[in-house]
Amino acid sequence: MKRIIKTLLFTLFIFVLALPLAACRSEQPAASNAQPEPAKQEQAKKENQKEDKAIPAPKGKNGKVKVALIAEFTTGTHASQYVSGVKKAAAEHGIDLVISDANNDQAKMASYLDTAINQEADGIIIKHGRTETLEPGVKRAIKKGIPVVAFDVELDVDGVTTIDQDDYMLALLGLKQMVQDIDGEGNIVNIFVGGFAPMEKRNRVYEIMLQRYPGIKEIARFGSATANTSLDTQTKMEAILKQYPNKGDIKAVWAPWDEFAKGATRAIKEAGRDEIKVYGIDLSDEDLQMMQEKGSPWKASAAVNPAAVGEKQVELLLQKLAGKKTPRYYSFDPVLVTQDDLPDSPINMDQLQEYVEEWGSDE
The missing domain is CATH 3.40.50.2300 (Response regulator)
Incomplete structure (x- = not known):
């Protein structure tokens, strides 16, 4: 008798528990292919962002802009x-x-x-x-x-x-690579011209790096912006190399503009001073190919796509x-491109993202 009563009470207990569950189930909407609310909100957000980024149709005062x-x-x-x-x-x-x-x-x-x-x-x-x-x-x-x-x-x-182009970060990326490659010590040449906002910013980072690594010594500084900066740089770099003729006299050249880097690279190659490394800022099709040349002293450059x-x-x-x-x-967010990133065969700026993943990221 006691066993029957316990069984009846247990059955009643299960029945009472089941009632609210059944009610909840009946109140739920029927299953459908509709997106959950959070997914809808996320999709709407993405669509709004696309709309915000869309370039509006231009309107000029007198027709064509x-x-x-x-x-x-x-x-x-x-x-x-x-x-x-x-x-x-x-x-x-x-x-x-x-x-x-x-x-x-x-x-x-x-x-x-x-x-x-x-x-x-x-x-x-x-x-x-x-x-x-x-x-x-x-x-x-x-x-x-x-x-x-x-x-x-x-x-x-x-x-x-x-x-x-975030000139502070451009300089930091290039200088960090240079310091790492020369083990934080040695004589370097700094090519610099003042009066330009990006150059002044890059130079501030350079001065801080010199304080941070006292083993690095600047033994020469020159630079100018002319109609043919690259050729002028090459001529002046040739004079510096004659002034410091022995291997080990100069470990690296800091060239925070690709026109500087091109001139310094040509001078070093022609002098046969392949022990000297060049670190620059900015890239172009010509710059990439110079970095890819066999025995090129141009080891790295920090850059943003100019186009x-x-x-x-x-x-x-x-x-x-x-x-x-x-x-x-x-x-913009700059990217460091090193000689080791590049293939043996010549490439251009459009192909760079195949070898440097960050180059292909948005902006």
Whole structure:
């Protein structure tokens, strides 16, 4: 009898527990292929991000959009690839692009900027230059409602977007590789020219690295920006090599501009001083092939794709013209490319991402 009662109580207990479960199950919606709410939200977020990144259709004051590129210089392979990026983006979006090359003449640069403003350009992009040269004209452009996007020049003007390649990180990547390769000691040559915002930033990191590694000694410093910087650098580097003729006198050359690195590399190769290593900043098709040459002293270079910089400048300008919010500063993430990363056969910048994965990442 007791066993029967226990069995009945146990059955009743199970029945009571089952009732809420059945109720919950009946309240649940029928299974379907619909996405869970979090997945829907994530998909909507991605779609919004794509929409935010989309370049708006350009609109000019008088039909076709007129954009002026004011460049301090367009010489050198790195600069020419930057210009190619600007031209490509302009062509894709039907922009009437006018390029003015000041050929390192600050007065010309200021004059070209004034001309662009007076001719009522719809937008202005600037490549390099000096703050004191450009700020008055840029302020006038902004006052007239002409948007400005600048590359590698410091402009303290509200409404201007400034693009850079993160020059501090560029220098840090290259210098770290140099220090590692020479075991933190030895004589080095520093090729440097002041007065350019990116050069000044790179040099600050260089000075800190010298303090950090007292075993490294700078025995020579030279540099200039001319119409043929690479050739001038080569001539001066040849003189330095004659001044320090013995193997071991110089361990490395720090060349924070690819035009410097090209000149130093040629001088070292021709002198047969293959024990000297060169470390640079910036890359181009020509630079890659020089690094790939057998016995090349050019061991590493930190860089950002120059064509991508030009394309981004145009994109940001179009966003400004469309009334979209744009950042005050936009900084690219540089990548270190070493000689060991590269194949034996020559490659170009478009192929680089096949050998350096980071090069192919977005921006």
